[in-house]
Amino acid sequence: MKYRIVILALGTFIIGTDDLVIAGILLSIAHDLEVSISMAGQLVTVFAFAYALGAPVLGTLTAHLQQKKILTTSILLFSIANGLSVIVPSFGWLFITRILAALSAALFTPIAMTTASKLATQKSKGKALSVITAGLTVGIILGVPIGTWIGTTFGWRITFLFIAIIGIITAIGINWLLPVMEKEADIPLKKRLMSLNTHVMLTLVVGVMSTTGGFMLYTYIAPILQKTTNIEYTMISWFLVLFGIGSIFGNIAGGYGTDRYGAKKTLILSLLFFAMTLFSISLLMLFPVNWLIILLSVLICALCGFAAWALNPALNAHLISLNPKQASMILSFSASSLYLGIGLGALVGGLVINRISIIHIGWVGGVFVCIGLLLFLVIQQIFKNKING
Incomplete structure (x- = not known):
């Protein structure tokens, strides 16, 4: 079971790398394709x-298909999109290949989580989910x-060529190692969407709020660290490594806490600790x-990574x-909420810097996380007699 989950984690690793590596090669792309930064x-x-x-739409439209085929096809399409990025003649075409890569990734990741959950025993589902999300974390620290x-x-x-090659290796591994999984029930689209009840949707909002708060920090971590430490710009990458190391341990702790103490308690503690670390930045x-x-600054950078990624296994579990019967579609919405939070975090963080000051990034981000925590506590009171988790 472990090696099967690892090959799925390799897929999330290269997807996480593909998403975030743009920041590292941004200047080269802008210069070569003659566009502004x-x-x-x-x-x-x-x-x-x-x-x-793409995550909720594609997850819904393909939920009735065999999961192994979806995983193989989506990671192959992801590799093709990145392969096309190697030969694009203009920025407009690169824009299109990035959309194709994102849509393929949006289909792969939630199915990978669902498959890992099915492969794991009842007592190790949290750990299995943490391995999949750890792939994204390792993408940050290594990829x-x-x-x-x-x-x-x-x-x-050549960066995109590297990503395409790893994607192809992942597709081969999935096709070779994974068993044929049982299909989810073939339920009409309208009925599937109706299954996303108020409880699920409000919980997804918790994820959006916490991710928004976290990515307000991560998106602008370079100028923040320069202000708190006066270090050279070339040293920022070492702080990002610390963030990544903290993320790995946070993911492990989140999975362990989910299996040992339950998803609710782990999520509440993670949100509280995350808010405290963000406040500390300001x-x-x-x-x-x-x-x-x-x-x-070194310590809090690692602790922010720890708290941010301890959330994921608990939230998804x-x-x-x-x-449980609609796990694939619900996780596709969870993945969607994660990326929505990433985009909102960059947007709101930019507004805070432009309209107020970079000093306020931490506490504003912490407020977003606190709102997510309060919302989750309210949800538990409303639905406390319905779900035990």
Whole structure:
């Protein structure tokens, strides 16, 4: 079972790398395709929103199909989209290939989560889900630096070639290692959408709020760290590595906590701790730079990664418990809410910087997470007699 889940995690690893590596090769793309940096940055935006829109729609339309075939086909299409990015003649065509890659990724990730959940025993579902989401985390800590190094050394097009090759390897592994999974019930589209009841939808909003708060920090972490530490720009990547390391341990802890203490308790504690770390970021920026502030910046950067990614296994396990028969579609909406939060985090964070000050990023992000926490507590009171999770 473990090696089957690992091959699924390889898919989420390369998808996470593909999504975030644009930041590392942005200047090369802008120069080569003769567009502004801000225009090149829209590649990140279009990927996030195409994913957010595509996940629930594609997940619904393909839910009746055999899951192994969906996984193989979607990761192959993802590889083809990245392969086409290697040979695009203009920025407009690259824009299109990024949309195709996002839609393929939006189909793969929730199905991978559902498959991992089915492959795992009842007591290890949280850990299995944490392995899948860990693929995204490892994409942050390893995939993005590797992809950036390839792009700066050999050209940005070779970065996409690297991603396409790993995608093909993943497709071969899935086709070889995974068993044929039982299809989900063939239910009409209208009835499937009706299954997303108020409980599920409100819980998805919790995910959107927490992700928005977190990506307000992550999107603008470079200028934030420069303000708190006065370090050289070239050193920012080491802080991102610390964030990634914290994310890995957070993912593991989130999976363990979900299996040991339950999804609800783990989610509440993760949200509370996450809000505290975000508030701490704004607090640090109020003090003059010294060795203690630098040390605390290092610690809080790792703790933010830990708290942010401890949320995911608990949230997804809780969502599955709300409607196990429609797990695939619900997880597609969960993935959609994640990417919606990414886009909103960058947008709201930019507004805070432009309209107020970068100093306020942390506490505004923390407020978003607190709103998510309060909403989740209210949801539990409303539905406490219906679901135990």
